[in-house]
Amino acid sequence: MTDETPYARLTPDLVLDAVNACGLWPDGRLLALNSYENRVWQVGVEDDAPVIAKFYRPGRWSDAAILEEHAFAQELADAEIPVVAPSVYTGRTLLHYDGYRYALSPRSGGRAPSLESADQLEWLGRLIARMHSVGARASFVYRGRIDRETLIETPMHAVLHSHLLPASQIDRYRGAVERVDHAVAARFDAIGPVRTLRLHGDCHPGNVLWTDAGPHFVDLDDARMGPAVQDLWMLAHDQRAMDALLEGYGSMRDFDHAELALIPALRAMRQVHYAGWIAARWQDPAFPAAFPFAAEPRWWEQHITDLHEQAEELE
Structure with missing residues (x-):
């Protein structure tokens, strides 16, 4: 092994x-x-x-x-x-x-939540607020934080040391990631200090299961310290959905609305991390089978374009 x-x-x-x-x-x-x-x-x-x-x-x-x-x-x-x-x-x-x-x-079964349902989104907002109330009681010591080193710098090096990125795209990729990194840093600086707490960390629809009794959360494998909005933005595909989540959240716990300005930064960081994660794990046989597109130069061309668009939004 x-x-x-x-x-x-x-x-x-x-x-x-x-x-x-x-x-x-x-x-x-x-x-x-x-x-x-x-x-x-x-x-x-x-x-x-x-x-x-x-x-x-x-x-x-x-x-x-x-x-x-x-x-x-x-x-x-x-x-x-x-x-x-x-x-x-x-x-x-x-x-x-x-x-x-x-x-x-x-074993805990269930189905995906309906992110078109305001009632379900408000319910999720209340549960996330309750989870954050517990998460705010203490800090993680060993699990790290949602930061630029973890989600930008480390994945960038994984890509640059991988054979997946075409040699002709190395400089363009490095330039795109550095642009994102600078834009993310500027956005965090502009917002100023935000309260961090223990998070689910990867609260997307696949990690929420719904039954007749309501929703429950699974897979805390990416639990880290970070801002509360990290556990909300992946469940909100538009402003209406975010409003419903915050309606439920606000009924149980105060939310700092300044954190909403961090969503484009968190989205850009996740995009950089995604490509780096695939590159770092490529020798695991499960990854080429699941992500064959990462071996195609055109995917990296599009990824670089997407990173510039993320940076432009932040700038």
């Missing part, structure tokens, strides 16, 4: 054996769930409900950072906020088996 192919040994048998090591009796049913950064399986269990087994990508987070995520999830659950927290086995949530780190959690 290498850093480039970290899951080469993660066979179905190993997944079943890891679940069995927790005292459960897998019945042989395995369903691979949609996940690229980690590997996630639904595992059938004899005479019981299936469990979700999440195997963490080696080298991405330290044990301390993963345990901090687990503690945050449990803190939210204890506050009756609907999140899926990892289960405890022999007093631990972070488990180890044959060189892999993993966690088990209850």
Whole structure:
């Protein structure tokens, strides 16, 4: 197993054996769930409900950072906020088996929220506000922050050291990212200090599941410190949707409306990070299969154009 192919040994048998090591009796049913950064399986269990087994990508987070995520999830659950927290086995949530780190959690189904529904958006706004009230109680120590180093500088270097970016586009790409970086820095400087708190961090529609009982959040794998608006903007495709989210949010917790001016900066940072993430993970066999467009020069040409458009919006 290498850093480039970290899951080469993660066979179905190993997944079943890891679940069995927790005292459960897998019945042989395995369903691979949609996940690229980690590997996630639904595992059938004899005479019981299936469990979700999440195997963490080696080298991405330290044990301390993963345990901090687990503690945050449990803190939210204890506050009756609907999140899926990892289960405890022999007093631990972070488990180890044959060189892999993993966690088990209850299976929790649902459907995507309707982002056209003002009622559902207000409901989500209230839940995010409650989550932020818990998140504001303390700070992460090990999980980092939403900042330019993490979301711009590091991914840029991953792209520049990758063979995916055509040589003819290197200077144009570097120039586009540097322009975005300067524009993002200027926007944050213009807004001034903003309150940061523990966030979900990746609160897009795929990480919210809706049932007849309402919504619940999954996947805190990108939980970090950052401004509250980070957990709102990916759920709002237009101003009407943002207004509905803020209507719900404001009924539970104060929101600093100055943070809305950070949305173009956060969007640009996410775009830079996305390309860098693909480049950094390209040796993982799952990535060329899932993102074949990243091997095409025209995609990088469009990406560079998009970055200039993001910078122009910020400027």
